[in-house]
Amino acid sequence: MPTKRTVLFMLLALLIVMALTACGGGAAPAEPAASSGDTAPATEEQPAATAVEPVTITVWDYYGESSPIVPIVAAFESANPDVKVEVQSLDWDTMLEKMNVVLTGGEVPDVVTLDMTWLPTYAPLGAFADLSPMANGKLNGVPLDEAYAAGALEAMRYDDQILAMLYDFDVYALYYRADLLDEMGLDVPTTWAELSDVAGQLAANGKGQYAFMADTFHAAQFLYENGASILNEDNTAAAFNSPEAVEAIAFYAGMVQDGSAYYWSTDEGWEVTPGLKDGRIAMFSDGAYYMGIMKDAAPEMAGQWRVAPHPAGAAGPGSYMGGTGLAIPAKSDNQEAAWRFIEYAMTLENQTGVFENAGAAPALLAALESDAVNAADPYFGDQQTLSVFLQAMETATPFPYVRQWNDIDAAFTVAMEQVALGEPVQDSLDAAAVEVDALLSK
Amino acid sequence: MAAHRKSLKHVTGRGLVYAVLIVSALLMALPFYWMVSSALKMEPFIFASPPQWLPDPLIWDNFIAVFTRIPFPRYLLNSVLVAVIVTVSHVFFDTLAGYAFAKFRFPGRDTIFFLLLLGLMVPFQVNLIPIYKIMSSLGWVDSYMGLIAPQLTSVFGIFLMRQFMRSIPDELLDAARIDGCNELGVFFRVVAPLALPGIATLIIFTFMGVWNDFLWPRLILSSNELYTLPLGLAQMQMRNTSNWGEVMAGTTVTALPMVIVFLLMQRQFISGMTEGAVKA
């Protein structure tokens, strides 16, 4: 019975193979990280003879198609023959999800692009390595407090640790259709009253509306502009239902109710780009990175848009302050090589690449002063766009660093969705505040 | 007169049946039609009102973009590879196990089977992170192995096969044994052929399940070259919410292989699917 024998043999063979693979599947132990107390900046050349088996570092990158990370890999590898870099490109949402999963699981990447708003969740858990011993106060030889603005340094710190090197920064400014404002003879709004007036006139003439978005990033801008905040000073209770906060949100939501703003709900996508392209949106607020997105997705609109500081409220200008940090998971086995990659990404030349490739604002002061970054941008009618965002950074505020941030964010967003649909502002915010207070009381 | 009236009623009745069937079939097909036609439209016409029923001008740019910018052929290959391996493994292991549970008496049989069924009732999401941790300790994260290993057998498959095997009369098996067949002979000569409809059911459910699977691949894979079709589509959608034409072209490409397989093997599919419910 040859067939029977074959089948049976296959069964046994399979069992054996399964058993073998199950036992022997573990990866070979990784190279122990070379101990280096004082890391020198990446040297230009290393003799090939000393090059041992190169370590491979995995880099997670959420920039997508306009990545500033991918273009620097080849140059880094030729400067560091003992390191191979594997970039895995993920979108923002997927990355957040996967990051949490790998942090619990152990198969961590060596370098990650980290949204600074994620740090509050991770910092207390010790998920990321403290970079201060590796940096030793310097980045590519420049003292950290000269390399970064004070606000940026503050955002990078948690307790006495530095958990990420700020790579780009994110503050919100006003994007507006200059061609339509010209056509209507309107000036760029600089105050809330003007914002409401200009948006109203645009909308009344079918020229598109101001975008209302019910997320914390956008709503927080109005809070800050009106002297309100999300949490109280010592982060122990909600503050987004204070009188100033209610006034701010009432103004913002009021623009939806009177038709001058368009409620862009997330089911139409996280980004307003389709609304820009079909003319529904003529003004919106967003970060510098959005310039890159617009150039990619709406090249035909070149010349129509400009950026300006977002209209000031009673307390002046305001914005959330965030950005992207480069961080090393605490469980990474290749921290030394990872740090070398981070330093390489933070050189002046590669920092300007953040602006050139991703359209985002680089975080290094030197890069912000460089000519490449401050060049006139033809897409925005030869405007020096970045200076607008730089100006906004001066008055921007980071989100509070608390472990419960994700839940607070969710509760506040739900309240914003409710007011967008016309529910009373005070009631909605009060209800969310009760939830947030309960979260913070633990 | 009565007979005449009855036939008239009959005729209008049949007319009504056809009308209902045709209208509802069109409604069912509409989303698919809209998917394909949107993929062939210029961007400004996708959400045009009144709707543009025929793409004008008809363009292929979105499909070209999908194939040049995104490695869809690679995704397709991955999907096929994973689905075939998992399906073959299910047929092999689930059938044998189903047979053992249905036709053998051995100590602990019912207890083991009950425990297996209990596992079936746990939502997969419960086990997600623990399984991920196991895969991680084996070094299988972001690999075909990690994607495939947790799905090589299924309790549902064993359950299904057991139900099928139970309907095979013991007398047939005994007769084969008396004819000198050993246990494997009994299995391959008598049981397997009789269980073929059940195996077909198993193949279809397994293949479709793996083909459409989203959550597990999404968590275990991070390298683009390992992505399966649904993953590729979701990724495209996340990155590209502004261009519905391209997204719909990607959706069409993702949906097409299964639709073609189905149209070619309709009869087998439907009998395979219903067999499980009606007979088991």
Place this chain on the structure above:
Amino acid sequence: MSSLSVPAFIRGIRKHGLAYLFIAVPVLAAIIFLLIPMVTSFWWSFNEYNGIQPPRFVGLDNYVKLITGDKIFRHALKNTTFFVFFGMLIGPTLGLLTALLLNQKVRFQALFRTAYFLPVMTSLVVVATIWRMLYNRNGLLNIGLAALGLKPIGWLSDPQWAMMSIVIASVWQGFGFEMVIFLAALQNIPKELYDAAAIDGADGRRKFWYITLPALRPVLFFVYVIGIIESYQVFDQVFVMTSGGPVYSTTTLVYYLYSRFIDLRLGYASAIAYVLFIILIIFSLIQWRFFMEKD
């Protein structure tokens, strides 16, 4: 290996050995991928655990908080039940109606069947993507409403509608499966039963109530139990179409537990999972009893 005759080896071991061999791999797989994870997450459900630091035992705290003080959990329970109720009300009914229509010797039966069944063949990611476009504020459905002189609906942005929109897309995708099962069952009913009833003077409605429906009973049972268990685990559609919003209106049990996992609250998520598990086990026991009865 070659010196050992395989059939002789087999003959040598007892009958039980063979049975254990047959179930060995699946049982091993079930231990690794079902049992161990199940026990692990059961243990987590009594702990505060973030996956990075060691778990801290908190007894029943997670369960108490879930049942007494968690607003989102109550939303999730309500939304999931809504999904199961309307999905199970509409899906099988449509499936049965179309099966009854198709079962009356219509022409082009295969063509119609294909049209109703095709969505079953597409993945939920595909279905959710297509319907997201149809549900767009300027999408085909709202254009249709406008043509009828009706106001547009915020299909996915209005909390009143969002869950229903997910039900509609899911029913569209799934009822073809129920239809083919009913159709097969209908074709299995012996024609003689109807002939006999006709001689007794039964009309169509009576035939349906006294012959068709009783004959379909086991299949109906299968469709409902499987459908309910599956519907309670609704996730993919929510994930792709709404991410649980707006205002928690589409947060389902599995979506909520998933979002807790993703926020590194593994203990709490496990507690949600075990509450769902209890719900499912009730339906599963009903099914189990049924199959045992049949044996």
